[in-house]
């Protein structure tokens with residue numbers, strides 16, 4: 547076993563499982579990480595939270611969009627009023643309209659009583675429309691109209707109800723591509739994009755991985771009655787090398803599994819699950835080390851070989867030759883994403 551370099555601070559009380567020194571500031575006490583990329587996001591959150599501006603949160607799956615939405619509400623003037631979420635992907639298309647706007651009794655067959663929609667539930671508070679990219683095309687004009695006129699009618703109703711809601715929206719879809727494919731309206735996109743916040747994927751901020759790992763070890767050790775206190779240095783290196791296509795959610799689940807597998811004080815992470823590139827064979831050959839390092843840079847530069855060559859300090863044709871020699875193909879470093 548490699549030397550254990552990461553000592554995990556042990557919780558002191560039932561509620562003390564959060565590592566305060568790994569959070570960026572006291573107001574973001576659920577958000578762990580101190581990378582420049584994450585700090586940039588949190589700075590934007592701090593700036594826009596107290597305003598009533600619509601915020602569009604963009605990022606791959608598992609990057610923390612919902613966490614950021616909650617932080618925006620928690621740091622806003624509306625924090626003592628409701629935070630209402632509607633996941634547009636989880637509601638059947640036909641029901642989404644009545645979920646948003648509600649209906650009057652008798653509005654349609656089966657409408658036996660009046661129903662209050664999410665816009666009304668969120669009155670004076672924040673409405674978070676999650677997976678906004680999944681909102682059906684036919685409902686988009688009605689949502690846009692409600693946002694622009696700051697009012698709406700319940701289905702089957704005649705009374706115009708004013709909206710006093712701060713809107714947050716999130717998606718992992720490429721809305722610009724959806725506009726080109728004519729599945730998302732550009733007018734709604736520009737209405738939502740007043741203040742976009744883009745959360746970078748975890749592979750672009752590997753510096754956050756040690757702090758996140760410690761945080762999740764503490765969380766799950768407490769939950770499962772384990773006493774993990776140290777992380778082998780090779781494990782941390784492997785975690786920082788993996789490209790985490792499922793981002794923080796994938797890391798969290800992996801650490802949870804590792805904690806379950808660790809009966810002692812040292813974290814036993816099933817690194818073989820992460821694929822061979824994350825595992826550091828003891829004393830690999832120069833060629834193996836070279837291959838791993840080049841692969842890592844290619845992943846971090848999302849497969850843009852010109853940027854990768856620049857980072858590696860070699861001309862691009864040299865990188866092409868090396869890739870050929872080391873049998874590196876595009877499939878080794880380009881992930882399929884939802885974009």
Ligand SMILES: Nc1ncnc2c1ncn2[C@@H]1O[C@H](COP(=O)(O)OP(=O)(O)OP(=O)(O)O)[C@@H](O)[C@H]1O
Nearest residue numbers: 576577578606607608609610611612613718794795
């Ligand atoms: N910086 C962070 N610090 C601590 N936990 C985090 C951080 N970012 C994300 N998480 C955790 O990772 C998990 C996924 O986050 P969240 O649900 O906010 O992602 P998401 O972007 O909404 O994902 P999806 O697109 O799949 O809905 C949650 O359990 C969340 O608490």
Ligand SMILES: [Mg+2]
Nearest residue numbers: 611612676716
């Ligand atoms: Mg989400």
